[in-house]
Amino acid sequence: MTRHRGRGIASINYPIGMNLGGDPSQALVHSNPSGKFTVALSSIDLGQGMKSVTRQICAETLGVPVEDVYVDTADSDTGPHCMGSFASRGTHRVGNAVMAAAREARGVMMEAAAEELEVNAADLETDGGGNIHVKGAPHRSISTKDVAIAAQFKQGKTISGRGIFLVPLSDVDPETGEMSPATCYAHACLVAEVDVDDETGEVAMVRMDSAYELGRALNPRLVEQQLVGGAWMGVSHALYETPEPYYPDPIHGPRDFVEYLMPGPGDICPHDIAVLERPAPDGPFGAKGPGEMCANPVLPAVANAIFNAVGVRIDDLPITPEKVLRAIKAQGGARPQPRR
């Protein structure tokens, strides 16, 4: 009776968003007379940071400080249509819509500034600090606040923009069945190390090492947070969580958090993550999105690590101690595989 160490690897190719119905999202951007901007969305931030990232995208596109942008989300009464927060689509789809809206608003803002400075709008640039000036002549300058006031009270212009991102629908080739279900793919590889106890069937996570290629990380700390936390959702799916442990028989279903298991603080292990940034051609500032993919490679990597440790191949989730133990007994004992 002993604990066996095993190592498993998995790679994934993850499509960002989906193709159904073109997967559209819309955004509206407008300035207030104070020179601050509001982004109206109905997209929902569940905590992954979509509000922060769309705020950054809007500020960068407008050329104003990030503090000058407010993102109003999660209400379909006040924001334009969004397909939803799923399929890792928020940064890519909503971000592209925000970028388009901010670009249109920037056009109006520059025209309004040009009128005030009596120059051609093409000769103007933003300094990112809340000012617009003539290229090469920073003293010929006006603040975005003064531009907003002039547009509102003098010129009678709304500094606003509309944006939508819609994926061209991909038809199925009748000859080959070929289609392009997504425009943008992210990639990841994860190595999991586990200890499997051949007496109890328990699997303990020892460490994880991963590499994620997800376009440009617009907010590296949020990306890291998503990858660190999401990996444990993957472990949870791999080893713990199920509403019907004997599916399709509904017996012994969990009734509370004592029976519906999730990793606790004592179950976690070190996880070393490398983020590889290869900008996506159709992403906002090259971003793809780390949403769901943070959990995906963990499941096959853990299943492979268990095989490597004791030689049993479990293809039914979650991989509970009971399943591991039954499989070890069925093959007449643990059969550790060679470590690679």
Next chain:
Amino acid sequence: MSKIPLQFRHNGRDVAIFVDGGTNLLVALRELIGDMTPKFGCGQGGCGTCSVLIDGELHLSCLTLAETVTGRSIETLDGMKQGPNLHPLQRAFADNFAAQCGYCTPGMLMAAKALLDRNPSPSRDEVIEAISGNICRCTGYEPIINAILAVAGGRASA
């Protein structure tokens, strides 16, 4: 059923309410005091997000009869902030990205405060032990553990 009068300290302030027999402390705090910081998660002690301090000790408010806190001092997340300033633990949670959806955060902060109040320089294992009654879905616990250790380290070096 007649109401039961109840007096206790809530974040340093004396409060008096009437509760039905059998009311739990979480309901009393949220519905009668109006302190919405302790969250209702599972309602049976399995998740930890309703955690509060009773006379400095960590308790699950959903499993505590309101009647039992007469004359005692209750601390919730609502009382953690010092005036306009965040508590060092709140600051560390923000700096370490220790919250995503935020639903477990009130309980995590109270569990962390209970730990640091009695043990200002805990080890990593002691931090893990202290928050082991609290479930987090989003963060994988690592940023939460780091945030608590950051406060402990900051105090130790100060």
